[in-house]
Amino acid sequence: MLLTNLEIVPGRAVSQHLGLVQGNSVRAKHVGRDIMASLKNIFGGELRGYTELLQESREEAVARMIEQAEAAGANAVLNIRFSTSSVTQGAAELYAYGTAVILD
Amino acid sequence: MYDLIIFFxxxxxxxxxxxxxEKRHYKSIIERETDLNRIPAIVLRFPPPSTKPQQTVLVMGSVVISIDYFKRVAAKLRGLVGGRMKSYETLLDRARREAVLRMKEQADGMGAKMVFNIKMETASISKGRKGNIGSIEVLAYGTAIIPATMPMSVTSQSLA
Incomplete structure (x- = not known):
């Protein structure tokens, strides 16, 4: 599966568009990380736990998007976009979407 | 009285x-930026046409950074009189540059020569009790263009 956020793939032509594919993941942080984060809120700096957490859930969102694209029979997803929204206090939704296509 | 002591x-x-x-972070950002200048991050939608076979890979970098207590109080005071909130400006600046650097580092590990169509995404992760922003997440993503290695070039030639 070829993933790109370009609208074309250099050197290859799109033979068929299969439409929108998407994947999302909602994750909450756990208490241990929350305590560390509240300490960091005093000292400032990077919250490593959160960075990892969000990275993991973003990977999951991408994996779900790939699953959908595979089910549609695509071999590439073009023009991928990410978006983040906070659903409730302490949880974030990570969303990835793109266009599934068949490349020659 | 104790509250006041804790506050101070x-x-x-x-x-x-x-x-x-912050000082340490800026130092490391500047160091890594000068090192990674060889991989330009380009905010164009279409890569230049090339006769050489290329491989494209999605790369991303993200970071969550929190503001410190002093700056949060300073920002709150600034909110009363209005004007530039310098403490949030540096926070966002650091987060963006760090995210782009992480993305470039990932691209560098794959042997990319440039990264195209950079997009940025900012979200406030945790809000304080009074709704003031505690920490922000910045995601930078783009498509790394990697000069293809031998087997890849053979397949794309046979396709063409």
Whole structure:
């Protein structure tokens, strides 16, 4: 599966568009990380736990998007976009979407 | 009375550690930026046409950064009189540059020569009790263009 956020793939032509594919993941942080984060809120700096957490859930969102694209029979997803929204206090939704296509 | 003491302790801790952390972070950002200048990050939608076979890979970098206690209080005071909130400006600047650097590092590990169509995404992760922003997440993503290695070039030639 070829993933790109370009609208074309250099050197290859799109033979068929299969439409929108998407994947999302909602994750909450756990208490241990929350305590560390509240300490960091005093000292400032990077919250490593959160960075990892969000990275993991973003990977999951991408994996779900790939699953959908595979089910549609695509071999590439073009023009991928990410978006983040906070659903409730302490949880974030990570969303990835793109266009599934068949490349020659 | 105790509340006031705790407040001043938090303020001075935030001021001291926050300053050191920011200075150190900026130093490492500038160092890595000069090192990674060889991989330009380009905000164009279409890569230049090339006769050489290329491989494209999605790369991304993200970071969550929190503001320190002192700056949060300073920003709140600034909110009363209006004007530039310098403490949030540096926070966002650091987060963006760090995210782009992480993305470039990932691209560098794959042997990319440039990254195209950079997009940025900012979200506030945790909000304080009074709704003030505590920490922000910045995601930078783009498509790394990697000069293809031998087997890849053979397949694309046979396709063409």
């Amino acid at each position: 302790v938090l303020m001075s801790l935030g001021y001291g550690f926050g300053r050191i952390a």
